[in-house]
Amino acid sequence: METYVVTEITSSGVGLAYFNRPEAYNALNTAVIRQLVAALADFDADPQVRAVVLTGNEKVFAAGADIQEMSSLTPMQLFAEARFALWDRIATTQKPLIAAVSGFALGGGCEVAMMCDMIVASESAKFGQPEITLGIIPGAGGTQRLTRTVGKALAMEIILANRWLNAEEALAHGLVNRVVPVSNYLEEAIALAEKIASFSPVAVQLAKQSITAAWQTPLTEGLRFERHNFYLAFASEDQTEGMAAFLAKRTPHWQGK
Numbered sequence: 528m529e530t531y532v533v534t535e536i537t538s539s540g541v542g543l544a545y546f547n548r549p550e551a552y553n554a555l556n557t558a559v560i561r562q563l564v565a566a567l568a569d570f571d572a573d574p575q576v577r578a579v580v581l582t583g584n585e586k587v588f589a590a591g592a593d594i595q596e597m598s599s600l601t602p603m604q605l606f607a608e609a610r611f612a613l614w615d616r617i618a619t620t621q622k623p624l625i626a627a628v629s630g631f632a633l634g635g636g637c638e639v640a641m642m643c644d645m646i647v648a649s650e651s652a653k654f655g656q657p658e659i660t661l662g663i664i665p666g667a668g669g670t671q672r673l674t675r676t677v678g679k680a681l682a683m684e685i686i687l688a689n690r691w692l693n694a695e696e697a698l699a700h701g702l703v704n705r706v707v708p709v710s711n712y713l714e715e716a717i718a719l720a721e722k723i724a725s726f727s728p729v730a731v732q733l734a735k736q737s738i739t740a741a742w743q744t745p746l747t748e749g750l751r752f753e754r755h756n757f758y759l760a761f762a763s764e765d766q767t768e769g770m771a772a773f774l775a776k777r778t779p780h781w782q783g784k
């Protein structure tokens with residue numbers, strides 16, 4: 528079987544996953560998504576990994592779901608294989624997940640980037656949902672996540688009129704965290720992941736969960752969720768250590784428990 532997702536772990540606790548299907552512009556066939564989901568599950572299970580960066584190459588993050596693979600599918604095949612249930616698992620990654628996007632992030636590629644917690648874009652990044660040109664609509668969350676991120680009017684234009692956003696536009700509309708030169712977008716994403724990896728892994732995951740709840744629940748429920756996670760942080764050794772270190776004016780040593 529081809530290796531479509533290559534992984535490595537840096538010495539500073541960052542898990543890296545690269546899409547590796549350049550001949551098809553990293554088109555996301557089932558094997559690619561399966562390998563990505565497996566890689567993310569491995570990172571989640573590995574205490575050495577504290578934050579994850581997902582990337583493609585300079586030219587393309589991913590040009591969408593594999594049109595060749597999808598072209599002859601029937602509704603019953605899509606239903607039977609619960610096609611996007613697998614994709615949904617990307618968004619349930621427990622550890623912080625940063626997309627480092629250069630070049631095309633289209634269709635399912637844009638949707639996967641939006642499943643990540645943050646996006647670092649290179650100056651050449653292009654975001655779009657061109658499904659309308661194929662006679663379909665986004666199927667991996669695009670109509671929902673994009674609308675919540677950039678607002679209804681622009682989401683309508685991107686999805687109904689195939690409007691693409693360049694990196695600066697994506698930044699202006701809150702889709703990405705920052706725009707950096709192509710020469711160092713990956714380093715920048717790794718540096719951001721390393722910064723996160725330097726804090727208590729327990730607190731980082733509780734904070735990620737709580738922010739995610741802000742997207743998925745009404746305010747009262749989100750506030751209750753945050754309160755619960757705040758109290759839970761006090762069950763961790765990292766809370767004791769973090770506060771003791773502050774009071775003793777020394778650097779904390781996180782245990783991740």
Ligand code: CAA
Pocket residue numbers: 550551552554555590591592593594595631633634635636638657658661664665666667669
């Ligand atoms: N699926 C399958 N193959 C793809 C692909 C895709 N999504 N995107 C690119 N490729 C393949 C091309 O077929 C081509 O292969 P060959 O060399 O074997 O012909 C190769 O990648 C390079 O592509 P191009 O020759 O088209 O390169 P380009 O530089 O002229 O254009 C592009 C680049 C603008 C990204 C163009 O390839 C393109 O428009 N791709 C499709 C984008 C798209 O429509 N994505 C949405 C897919 S549907 C979806 O994602 C549904 C969902 O919600 C999950």
